[in-house]
Amino acid sequence: MSLVPQNSSVFYINAAAVAAQLHKAKKIAQRVMLASSNAGVLAFRAGQSAAGFGALTSFISELAKKTVKMSDEINTIAIDISKLSTYSLSTQSASEKMHWVMKNAERSSHNSAHIESLVKPMMQVDALLEEQEMAIAAKVRQLSEQLSEMKKELSSAKIIGTMSLMESTQAESQHRAALADNAKNIVDAATEIEQHVDTSLALMKAALLAQKSNNTGI
Amino acid sequence: MISNKIFDTHSHQWFLFGRDNSKPERIIDTNQYLIKTRSNALLMDPGGIELFAPMLASLVKELPLEQITHIFASHQDPDIISSLGLWDKTVPDATLYSPKIWEGFLRHFGMEHIRFKGIADQGESIVIDGLQLDFIPAHYLHSSGNFNVYDAQAKILMSGDIGAALENVDAPIFVEDFDHHIQFMEGFHKRWMPSNRAKNDWIARVRQLDIDMMCPQHGRIFKGDDVKRFLDWFEALEVGSACHQIAI
Numbered sequence: 007m008s009l010v011p012q013n014s015s016v017f018y019i020n021a022a023a024v025a026a027q028l029h030k031a032k033k034i035a036q037r038v039m040l041a042s043s044n045a046g047v048l049a050f051r052a053g054q055s056a057a058g059f060g061a062l063t064s065f066i067s068e069l070a071k072k073t074v075k076m077s078d079e080i081n082t083i084a085i086d087i088s089k090l091s092t093y094s095l096s097t098q099s100a101s102e103k104m105h106w107v108m109k110n111a112e113r114s115s116h117n118s119a120h121i122e123s124l125v126k127p128m129m130q131v132d133a134l135l136e137e138q139e140m141a142i143a144a145k146v147r148q149l150s151e152q153l154s155e156m157k158k159e160l161s162s163a164k165i166i167g168t169m170s171l172m173e174s175t176q177a178e179s180q181h182r183a184a185l186a187d188n189a190k191n192i193v194d195a196a197t198e199i200e201q202h203v204d205t206s207l208a209l210m211k212a213a214l215l216a217q218k219s220n221n222t223g224i
Numbered sequence: 225m226i227s228n229k230i231f232d233t234h235s236h237q238w239f240l241f242g243r244d245n246s247k248p249e250r251i252i253d254t255n256q257y258l259i260k261t262r263s264n265a266l267l268m269d270p271g272g273i274e275l276f277a278p279m280l281a282s283l284v285k286e287l288p289l290e291q292i293t294h295i296f297a298s299h300q301d302p303d304i305i306s307s308l309g310l311w312d313k314t315v316p317d318a319t320l321y322s323p324k325i326w327e328g329f330l331r332h333f334g335m336e337h338i339r340f341k342g343i344a345d346q347g348e349s350i351v352i353d354g355l356q357l358d359f360i361p362a363h364y365l366h367s368s369g370n371f372n373v374y375d376a377q378a379k380i381l382m383s384g385d386i387g388a389a390l391e392n393v394d395a396p397i398f399v400e401d402f403d404h405h406i407q408f409m410e411g412f413h414k415r416w417m418p419s420n421r422a423k424n425d426w427i428a429r430v431r432q433l434d435i436d437m438m439c440p441q442h443g444r445i446f447k448g449d450d451v452k453r454f455l456d457w458f459e460a461l462e463v464g465s466a467c468h469q470i471a472i
Contacts, residue, residue: 096334121284
């Protein structure tokens with residue numbers, strides 16, 4: 007029999023790493039917000055020939071704002087997971103030690119006259135551990151869903167960025183290079199954010215796998 | 225870990241837990257003490273995280289866990305009380321008595337359930353099942369907020385780090401030859417006790433107490449005349465003097 011029923015404490019490092027990834031993603035999204043605002047000004051200056059480009063910049067600006075908001079939300083969940091996992095680690099440590107004492111008392115020939123008084127706190131600790139594990143699992147699901155949602159939004163941002171790049175070719179020649187440069191920056195930024203989201207998803211997946219192998223004793 | 229009943233009357237008992245030869249290497253050996261009264265108990269300086277399991281195993285030999293209603297931490301050091309987060313889950317209804325100034329620090333060890341009762345600088349007394357226990361100020365010896373526990377009925381002073389000796393884990397429980405024992409105490413007291421003024425203040429206070437046994441948190445217990453010998457030796461010792469990097 008496993009001494010400890012479950013173990014979600016493997017999440018606390020990976021969740022903190024996800025929070026760091028999302029912080030970086032947010033900084034890039036903030037840069038995109040500024041870039042899309044600049045792109046709007048550039049399109050206005052370019053006039054009718056960049057009307058299509060101008061229309062797309064407002065979409066990019068909205069997407070960037072949404073990315074910042076989602077980054078904040080995911081960051082909060084990631085920090086919650088990290089905190090919960092740390093509490094869970096302490097509960098797990100108490101559970102392990104109590105089970106150790108109980109097991110040794112059963113084996114030992116020494117008189118542990120009051121060992122039964124350990125049963126109640128041990129059951130309470132195991133119940134608390136299970137409760138904490140469930141809370142972590144719910145947060146992990148929420149985090150993974152939000153990350154997937156963010157990834158979809160980033161795909162849209164990349165498409166709009168690519169369309170902006172194409173639209174920039176329609177602008178008058180003196181504005182073309184600046185608009186193209188701007189559109190390229192937006193595509194690059196969306197790609198960079200996507201990498202942070204992918205890393206976050208991979209970190210969560212690795213933690214889930216580690217948890218699974220801990221629980222099955224593999 | 226050994227468990228040793230060092231005082232026994234019909235009203236209450238004192239236990240020493242220590243000399244844990246299963247402890248990880250390079251962890252200082254510590255003495256934990258327990259006063260067991262009719263239906264309550266005070267666990268004093270319960271120790272570090274690494275000692276929690278052997279302590280728990282030793283305690284259930286002596287009393288049911290729910291009887292541990294009071295915990296005392298002389299100060300904030302990890303070897304004194306870093307196990308707090310684990311006791312918090314084991315005896316959640318207990319009250320922790322510790323110097324008032326350490327509350328915000330001790331909570332870093334984790335304390336969601338155990339109630340904190342800060343001891344005021346001038347000291348306080350508590351009564352457990354009719355037994356009065358006095359928290360004797362021992363500030364700056366070595367911690368800036370620090371108390372001893374005095375049991376006037378048993379004539380025992382739990383002196384925390386005062387009187388501590390750094391010895392092997394198999395050292396006897398009681399001081400047998402005071403002069404020989406000095407070598408194990410001297411460096412510790414010169415280095416860890418920073419203030420001669422605080423030291424003399426404590427000695428004056430403790431000389432007024434009737435003490436049969438002085439029980440430090442490390443090393444051996446002083447009995448009978450060795451208590452007075454310790455006070456005389458400590459009085460003459462220049463403390464705060466072992467760090468050669470500092471010009472004193």
